[in-house]
Every structure is written in C-alpha cells, then in structure tokens.
Amino acid sequence: xxxxxxxxxxxxxxxxxxxxxxxxxxxxxxxxxxxxxxxxxxxxxxxxxxxxxxxxxxxxxxxxxxxxxxxxxxxxxxxxxxxxxxxxxxxxxxxxxxxxxxxxxxxxxxxxxxxxxxxxxxxxxxxxxxxxxxxxxxxxxxxxxxxxxxxxxxxxxxxxxxxxxxxxxxx
Numbered sequence: 001x002x003x004x005x006x007x008x009x010x011x012x013x014x015x016x017x018x019x020x021x022x023x024x025x026x027x028x029x030x031x032x033x034x035x036x037x038x039x040x041x042x043x044x045x046x047x048x049x050x051x052x053x054x055x056x057x058x059x060x061x062x063x064x065x066x067x068x069x070x071x072x073x074x075x076x077x078x079x080x081x082x083x084x085x086x087x088x089x090x091x092x093x094x095x096x097x098x099x100x101x102x103x104x105x106x107x108x109x110x111x112x113x114x115x116x117x118x119x120x121x122x123x124x125x126x127x128x129x130x131x132x133x134x135x136x137x138x139x140x141x142x143x144x145x146x147x148x149x150x151x152x153x154x155x156x157x158x159x160x161x162x163x164x165x166x167x168x169x170x171x
Contacts, residue, residue, distance in 0.1 A: 027136050028053045028151055028166035030077040035162075038064070050139075050169025054105075056122040056161070063159035067128045070153045070162060079132040079151055086157075089125040105165050107152065119165045126157035136168040 026046050032039075035057055042055040059065060071081040097104050103121035129152055136149040149168035156162070 026053075027051060027134065027149070027168045028164065031055050031164050034070075034073055035059070035065075047169075050167075052117050052119070052167045054119050054122075054163060054165045056163045059160050059162075061160070065155050065159050065162035067130055067153070067155050070155060070164075071130050071132070074130075074132050074151070074153060079134050081130050081132040081153070084128045084130050086128050087126070092121070092124055092127060095121055105152070105154065105163070107150070107165065107167055117167060119167075122163040123154050123156045123161050128155050128157070129153065130155075134166060134168070136166075138168060139170040141170050 026044075029044075031053070032042070032044075032055065034055075038057040038059050040056050040058045042053070044053045045051050046053070057065065067084040071084070074081050093103075095104055095106050096102060097118055103124065105119040105121040107119070132151045132153065134149055134151045137146045138149045139146050149166065151164065151166040154163045154165070
C-alpha cells in the first residue's frame, strides 16, 4: 500500500513539475501566464530544433496593456527589452504576405536570411513595438549562421490589444 502511495505521489509530483516548467523552459512560454483570461488566440509550435509562438490578447478597457508593463513582465522573465518604437496604422498595413495577400507581422531580422514561417498580424492600427533579446538563437537552415532570436511585443496605441511573437532555432 505504501509503495503504491509513494508511486502515485511521485507521478503526480512529476506531472505538476513538468506542467509548471513548460511555461518557463520553452521559449516565450511564460507569456501564456500573462493576463490569461484576456488571451483570445495563440499558437505554439515547439519542435526539437526550433519553434515559434505567438499570443494575442484583447482587453475591454483603454490602457489595459501598456508597453512599460509588458516590457517589465518580459524583463522579469529574462528578456532584455530595447526601447519602444511607434508605428502608424499606415505603416502597419503595409505588412502583408505576397501570395496570397494577408496581414502578417514581420520579424525585423538583422541578418540576411528569413524564415518560411509567417506570423498573423493581430493589430492593424497605430501601435508600439518592443524588440527584446530572449537569450535564444536562430540558425539559418543548412548552415551554421546564428543570430539572436528576438521576441517582439506589439501593443495597440489605445492599449486594448497586445500580441507577442517569437521564433527560435533552425526554422
């Protein structure tokens, strides 16, 4: 009887530890805990050699989300955020895929290669974007060329919407 209780306790503890760790050890996983009730959609594809994640939040009130609060949360979880940069709705609406045309969020890479992964754009109007160093890397497929895997926080000007985007590894 004692062995069965110990085995059950060990299994429950292991499952709880893995569940808790998933939001912290997977790239950008901690964002799934941010304003959980306001997440309206998300996507996480975490493979052994690379992955992607995006999350979209909507709040009911103006200034539910602010660049400072979002950057503070990111910093608490190990991201190093750069200065916020404002974009007009006119600029944002030019971010589209070419075939077929649809809104996308471009990752502003500092390198000479890009990914086939396209992130859907959730915020079309005036917004602020913060680029953060995540501690993860990107590797150009088939090469050893590495670059930082930046994370991006996008907050609508009125603070009712927020989105986070992250791409890492060989993708």
